[in-house]
Amino acid sequence: MPQAPPPAGDDAWLDPRVARSRAVILAAASEHFLHHGYVGTSVDDVAARARVSKRTVYNIFGSKERLFREILDAAFATAERFARQTAALLIDADDLEDALVTAAVRLTRTVMDDRIVRLRRLLIGEAERFPELAREYYRRAPGHVMEVLADTMRLLTERGVLRVDDARLASEHFAFLVMGAPLDRALFTVDDSRPSADELEARATSGVEAFLRAYRDPR
Amino acid sequence: MPQAPPPAGDDAWLDPRVARSRAVILAAASEHFLHHGYVGTSVDDVAARARVSKRTVYNIFGSKERLFREILDAAFATAERFARQTAALLIDADDLEDALVTAAVRLTRTVMDDRIVRLRRLLIGEAERFPELAREYYRRAPGHVMEVLADTMRLLTERGVLRVDDARLASEHFAFLVMGAPLDRALFTVDDSRPSADELEARATSGVEAFLRAYRDPR
DNA sequence: GCAATAGTACACCCATCGGTGCATTAGTAC
DNA sequence: GTACTAATGCACCGATGGGTGTACTATTGC
Numbered sequence: 001m002p003q004a005p006p007p008a009g010d011d012a013w014l015d016p017r018v019a020r021s022r023a024v025i026l027a028a029a030s031e032h033f034l035h036h037g038y039v040g041t042s043v044d045d046v047a048a049r050a051r052v053s054k055r056t057v058y059n060i061f062g063s064k065e066r067l068f069r070e071i072l073d074a075a076f077a078t079a080e081r082f083a084r085q086t087a088a089l090l091i092d093a094d095d096l097e098d099a100l101v102t103a104a105v106r107l108t109r110t111v112m113d114d115r116i117v118r119l120r121r122l123l124i125g126e127a128e129r130f131p132e133l134a135r136e137y138y139r140r141a142p143g144h145v146m147e148v149l150a151d152t153m154r155l156l157t158e159r160g161v162l163r164v165d166d167a168r169l170a171s172e173h174f175a176f177l178v179m180g181a182p183l184d185r186a187l188f189t190v191d192d193s194r195p196s197a198d199e200l201e202a203r204a205t206s207g208v209e210a211f212l213r214a215y216r217d218p219r
Numbered sequence: 220m221p222q223a224p225p226p227a228g229d230d231a232w233l234d235p236r237v238a239r240s241r242a243v244i245l246a247a248a249s250e251h252f253l254h255h256g257y258v259g260t261s262v263d264d265v266a267a268r269a270r271v272s273k274r275t276v277y278n279i280f281g282s283k284e285r286l287f288r289e290i291l292d293a294a295f296a297t298a299e300r301f302a303r304q305t306a307a308l309l310i311d312a313d314d315l316e317d318a319l320v321t322a323a324v325r326l327t328r329t330v331m332d333d334r335i336v337r338l339r340r341l342l343i344g345e346a347e348r349f350p351e352l353a354r355e356y357y358r359r360a361p362g363h364v365m366e367v368l369a370d371t372m373r374l375l376t377e378r379g380v381l382r383v384d385d386a387r388l389a390s391e392h393f394a395f396l397v398m399g400a401p402l403d404r405a406l407f408t409v410d411d412s413r414p415s416a417d418e419l420e421a422r423a424t425s426g427v428e429a430f431l432r433a434y435r436d437p438r
Numbered sequence: 439g440c441a442a443t444a445g446t447a448c449a450c451c452c453a454t455c456g457g458t459g460c461a462t463t464a465g466t467a468c
Numbered sequence: 469g470t471a472c473t474a475a476t477g478c479a480c481c482g483a484t485g486g487g488t489g490t491a492c493t494a495t496t497g498c
Contacts, residue, residue: 017465017474036347039258042455053476055458060474064456124406125344128255131409138407146400166425173429176399181365181391184399187343188357190350206385210392214432236444236495261485272446274488279444283486 018060024050025057030071034118038068038126072133075119079141082110087148096156097212103152104178104204107145111179112200117186124187146171163217170215178207237279243269244276249290253337257287257345291352294338298360301329306367315375316431322371323397323423326364330398331419336405343406365390382436389434397426 014022028050032041043064047054061067086103093099110116119137127134149171156162164170182195182203195203233241247269251260262283266273280286305322312318329335338356346353368390375381383389401414401422414422 015466015474021475037344040347043457044455053478054456055477056475058457121343121346124340125256127340127407127409128259131411134407134409135411138404142403169422169425172400173396173426176395176403177392180395180399180403184361184395184402185357188346188353188361190346190353192350192354203388206388207392210433213434214429234444234496240445262487263485272448273486274447275445277487 021050021052021056022060025052025060025067026071026074028052029067030074033068033071034115034122037122038129043067068130069133072123072137076137076140079137080144083141083144083148086145087151090148090152091155096152096159096161100152100156100174100211101205101208103149104174104208105201107175108179108182108200108204109197111183112186112194117183121187146175149174157217160217162215164215173214174207174211177211178204240269240271240275241279244271244279244286245290245293247271248286249293252287252290253334253341256341257348262286287349288352291342291356295356295359298356299363302360302363302367305364306370309367309371310374315371315378316380319371319375319393319430320424320427322368323393323427324420326394327398327401327419327423328416330402331405331413336402340406365394368393376436379436381434383434392433393426393430396430397423 025046029041029046032046032049043057044054046067047057050057057067061070086106089106090096090099090103093102123130123134123137146168150167153162153164153167153170153174157164157167162170179200182200186194244265248260248265251264251268262276263273265286266276269276276286280289305325308325309315309318309322312321342349342353342356365387369386372381372383372386372389372393376383376386381389398419401419405413
């Protein structure tokens with residue numbers, strides 16, 4: 001009756017068979033969840049797609065819900081990596097104003113990525129069933145990015161480039177000027193008429209321009 | 220075998236029993252769908268809540284999907300009414316700048332309303348299952364409001380109050396400065412820590428201020 | 439009061455799906 | 469090679485849920 005692995009750390013010893021099964025199941029489940037949602041994904045589907053027996057899924061993950069949570073954990077980690085990179089980019093920049101434009105483009109590209117949009121749809125749609133997960137995602141992904149941006153705004157204000165009073169508000173203004181409308185639209189329109197990379201970049205630029213008109217320190 | 224009513228217009232003759240059943244079922248279904256989503260709502264639930272037999276639901280609506288679509292149609296109508304009112308408000312205004320502030324407050328209040336947020340969650344979550352419905356909602360509700368706003372922006376520009384180049388872009392900037400961040404957050408956080416009416420109003424005001432700094436005609 | 443129609447209760451069908459048990463096979467560590 | 473453990477296949481359970489058929493009762497229009 002093989003069940004939970006011995007209670008060890010993250011990189012504990014793993015039978016290569018288990019390691020492989022874990023990986024292949026997670027990949028299949030991730031795909032399926034992102035495309036068809038939680039209820040739209042059956043464990044049989046996942047097992048078939050991963051070319052693994054259903055029993056193996058249950059031996060390793062215990063339940064559909066735990067499998068789902070593991071997938072989201074991985075997504076959280078990705079989001080946090082992005083936030084960290086963005087933070088570094090902004091803090092280490094020579095020309096901070098320039099860095100803002102770079103950040104805007106990166107932010108747009110990331111947030112409009114198909115997988116991220118699907119993840120948002122998934123979590124928003126399941127917010128009632130998994131309130132903690134949705135909230136946690138908000139806190140650790142968009143919320144965290146907002147915090148990092150706010151820190152940057154304060155820095156820019158100290159250096160006299162910007163003049164922001166409420167940094168959190170300003171960073172939200174920044175982000176939503178840049179990607180608010182296309183993101184909102186993308187959430188509702190699946191697989192269709194997504195703005196091109198060029199258009200998104202143009203939007204990022206106009207967004208930054210509007211932001212700077214509103215928040216640049218006139219000296 | 221009572222089935223579809225005779226193929227007549229919208230306000231065709233209806234047996235009062237049918238009218239009552241329709242209304243009470245729609246109300247119950249609406250509540251349940253908005254709170255638990257499409258798959259989270261069973262026809263038995265709806266029938267029980269409406270104090271009506273399951274058979275009646277099927278006699279009148281034919282299928283769960285058709286029931287769902289009727290409910291969304293009603294929601295679309297509500298959204299369009301809001302858009303129309305907002306349009307009138309902006310077009311008939313004496314002081315257009317002032318009207319923008321009013322519009323901002325109204326927009327925030329409407330979009331952050333619990334039922335609307337739930338409707339958005341529902342449609343976004345089911346965008347994969349009902350792509351046309353989600354797209355239609357976007358077009359007829361937020362999209363339409365954006366168009367009306369854009370018309371107003373053009374008018375304001377002609378009157379020399381604003382200076383906008385791309386009116387659609389400017390109206391999106393306006394809307395998302397005002398309610399982008401709180402809406403995004405609300406989508407992920409269910410029943411919790413929603414900003415107060417006062418806070419939302421303050422946000423609307425700061426949003427308009429930022430917008431005017433960015434877009435007011437400096438003459 | 440009467441015919442027509444709507445509503446009800448209830449039993450039922452069938453598919454799906456999360457999850458389990460188990461006997462058998464295959465891969466792994468030493 | 470041997471002892472162990474993971475993986476498989478498959479039958480199975482129980483619950484849920486969309487949808488139907490039907491015999492019976494309650495309303496409604498006239």
